[in-house]
Amino acid sequence: MTLLEVRDLHVTYAGGGRAVRGVDLSLEAGQKLGIAGESGCGKSTLALALLRLLPASAKVTGEILLNGEDVLAMKWGRLRAVRWAGASIVFQGAMHSLNAVHRIGDQIAEPILLHRKTTPDEAKKKVAELLEHVGLPAARAAAYPHELSGGQRQRVMIAMALACDPELIIADEPTTALDVMIQAQILRLIEQLVAEQDLGLIMISHDLAVLSDTCDRLAVMYAGRVVEEGPAGEVYENAVHPYGRALSAAFPTIGDPASRFAPRGLPGDPPDPAALPSGCTFHPRCPVALDVCASEDQVLREAGPGRRAACVHVESGDSPAQGVEAGSKTA
């Protein structure tokens, strides 16, 4: 069953920044989709748009169907019910997302009291269960956010996200602010909870290695668009879009010491969404760009079974991969 279907989603900020440009995504119940891309590619804007959490300065068009119901067309009351109970978000940087002056137990209880017909005592019991579920002692409910470590705070965020039994969790860089050991623990926790409860997961990260380890499918975003998508392992190991190749080369394979010597980095930055380059927006940074790339936009097209990519080379049968690895520029 299709849990989430996003069709032709556009988000434009006041001032003309086209942060999301025609994104189509589909997620089956229980499926895990990773969204990768450098900072500024529109990942967070996309995540926030899914639950209509963007500021009023953002104009959103398209369709976001959650269990067949269009989130963009929902009345306020229905939207409130869908947030937390239908889908919930784990944000990056738990310290900023938690309220410093309230005990964490009260913060986890808040959505439960708001969305479930429940008494304060029942909510308290649920909070204790949730804390234990994410690996924290129930007694930590009395703690304030500053009394917890970064990893513990992120566990609290995950407990909150699970509080109303959603079908979909959207995790936006859930481990970015944490050290490597704790990152791995939090990722394992998310994987375990998602598997146990058969939840859909959209995980956002700039780190393709982390996403390929956790997710079934990967979508690579550049300048507000998905430029490549397919089965997670295949996109990570053998991306066909030059941007996907560069991203996967930039991060070592988890647990593979040899991969530390893989080529790193990509010169330049993603473009300003208010001043996008002509043609394929990646062409100014692309090591295998052709003349035509400066004038001709590329759309996603079939790039093998279950795979799509938006690159002129996909159609011509060239392998962008070789150019990226060699750092060569074909004109």
Ligand SMILES: Nc1ncnc2c1ncn2[C@@H]1O[C@H](COP(=O)(O)OP(=O)(O)OP(=O)(O)O)[C@@H](O)[C@H]1O
């Ligand atoms: N409230 C806003 N008003 C105007 N522009 C914004 C706003 N929020 C984000 N943007 C712009 O939209 C573009 C996409 O930002 P977004 O945060 O979605 O990217 P991202 O890929 O999630 O990056 P990061 O990983 O740094 O969060 C950026 O150029 C950003 O400056």
